[in-house]
Amino acid sequence: MRDPVEGGLPHGGRLQQVACDYGIALGDWLDLSTGIAPWPFELPPIPLRAWACLPETGDGLHAAACGYYGVSQLLPVAGSQAAIQLLPRLREHSRVGVLSPCYAEHAHAWHQAGHQVIEITDAEVEAQLPGLDVLVVVNPNNPTGRLCRREQLLAWHAVLAERGGWLLVDEAFIDITPELSLAAESERDGLIVLRSFGKFFGLAGARLGCVLAATPLLQALADRLGPWTINGPTRTVAAHCFADIAAQQQQRERALQASQRLAQLLAAHGLAPKGGCALFQWWQGAQAAALHDFFARRGVLLRLFAGDSSLRVGLPADEAQWQRLAGVLKEWVDE
């Protein structure tokens, strides 16, 4: 039975529903529908007190997160999604540009909070910027993988900040290329950087994200969220992962290799990706819906974006998964 209050926009990773729709047992699927790294970090032992006591902020999570992101302050939230939904509530009625297509929750949240939202393409930013109060950029973008240069983003930020505007940069997929992040600039007024813990560390169920911004904005968010937003076990796990530099290096290397291999595999089967980043590849073409269905009938789940007829393909975790994906691709070509 489905949770009666589950709802919202479509996302990758909703395997239970798909398993039902296609009549294939849950355990028989290869889920490539998300951009979550398929190699979850090892979990440290979780002390009983992490479950039994109310979490305290001086427990090391903040320091470990600041060290990892290279900042002196941030606000941990229960997934960057929590910040995506709350940030629009902190502004008076605004004109909000969302660089699109991108993660659909951004436009949705600003819209729901009563703001005027316009979805714009990269090419339209310069022309639209003078009329905007807020610009939202997912970087690298999900699902297209498009990357904006730091200098470009900072130039847009300067224009917006001059009149009390915001540049909101969602860096959910940037951990593999941290040199491209705006984290180090995030104390500038009007610049907000969102980071997601779940994707790079492969632990999306922990529900953790971090907001990097100037103190007054972090304070306003914290006031709205109230105490204990991150549960004790997640705090323990995240503090451990943020400090494990060797595992981070290994994760970066294997994601980069897998992403390249995925692009080559798709291209070898006539499906050369149009974009992508270290955690997924993105393909666009008239047959996206047919491909999605063809793969799903064989128990391989891709993420379909029906609106622009495109597919996002996540990384296989191991050789058996690579072989399975390659097998279905071959079948597609043969048919």
Ligand SMILES: Cc1ncc(COP(=O)(O)O)c(C=O)c1O
């Ligand atoms: C671009 C982007 N930002 C933010 C999120 C939210 O992630 P989380 O709440 O797990 O940090 C997602 C989830 O897929 C995403 O794709």
